[in-house]
Amino acid sequence: MAAKKTILVVDDEPRYVRLIEVNLMSEGYTIVTAANGQLAVEAAAAHQPDLVLLDVMMPVMDGFTACERMREFSNVPIIMVTAKGEERDRVRGLDAGADDYIIKPFSAQELLARVRAVLRRAERQTTEAFHEPVFRHHELEIDLARAQVTVAGKEVSLTATEYRVLQTLAGAVGRVLTPEELLTGVWGAEYREDKEILWVCLSRLRQKIEPDPKNPIHILTRQGIGYLMPPAEGG
Structure with a gap:
């Protein structure tokens, strides 16, 4: 049996944390949570999750800064979860090192599809296209x-x-x-x-x-x- 994937969920709104947590746990993921960017950086270092779902607008440290800090020590896949849908904010998140983004409000189906897609990409480091190591x-x-x-x-x-x-x-x-x-x-x-x-x-x-x-x-x-x-x- 494959090991459970650990996902770090970062948001300062408890209702969103709970919504995401319930949906991901129902799919067998292990969940770690953090309520601001600073705690997220610390949790990423301590738990070494397989994926981070990172909100943008948070106290202490915003998601953009937290993403940049995580990229200083980790290549963990990061999905920005945000109410900011403007192009400049999406680009800023991607430029900070995020792999994908999802805009609030979102459905459980969309969330799970994005999570599965990003985790698949992280696992698909295959040599099948090459003849030499x-x-x-x-x-x-x-x-x-x-x-x-x-x-x-x-x-x-x-x-x-x-x-x-x-x-x-x-x-x-x-x-x-x-x-x-x-x-x-x-x-x-x-x-x-x-x-x-x-x-x-x-x-x-x-x-x-x-x-x-x-x-x-x-x-x-x-x-x-x-x-x-x-x-x-x-x-």
Whole structure:
């Protein structure tokens, strides 16, 4: 039997915490809760959850800041749970390191679907697209057995989603992948129109792996078509 997944639920509104807790526990998840961003950071370090559901507007420390703090020591998948539906707030959350977002009010079905999708992405670090245990592209290396990425010999810390995007592009070297292909392959079919989440993820990924993010060599954009990792001679 697979081990139970632990989910950290962070919200300063008890009714939302209880709603989320009841629905997740009914699916067999173990729940840890925190009422503000500071407590969330401490709980993430102490419990090492498999997923964090993180509210934005909270006392002491908001969700954006808490997300950034967690990313300093953890690649745990994070879903921002927020009443803020404006594009700038969604982008800010993704840019802080969140993997996904869900907007209040939401149904139990939507919540559970998002949780399952994000956990699937975190688990799907497979080598099936490759013939070699280590993929190399210039000074970028992907160790598929360890799901470890290095650039010029230095390990790069990626979230599960960032790793999946990089792995997908590396598995199709020389071929342009449309946004819809990447979104469907990494996030799932229900995300195929959510280009915003892809743009932010690619931006963060380039900041981490490119020698010069403004002039990328690993992940190129083909305007109006999609993205590709070009062949690297000897790489």
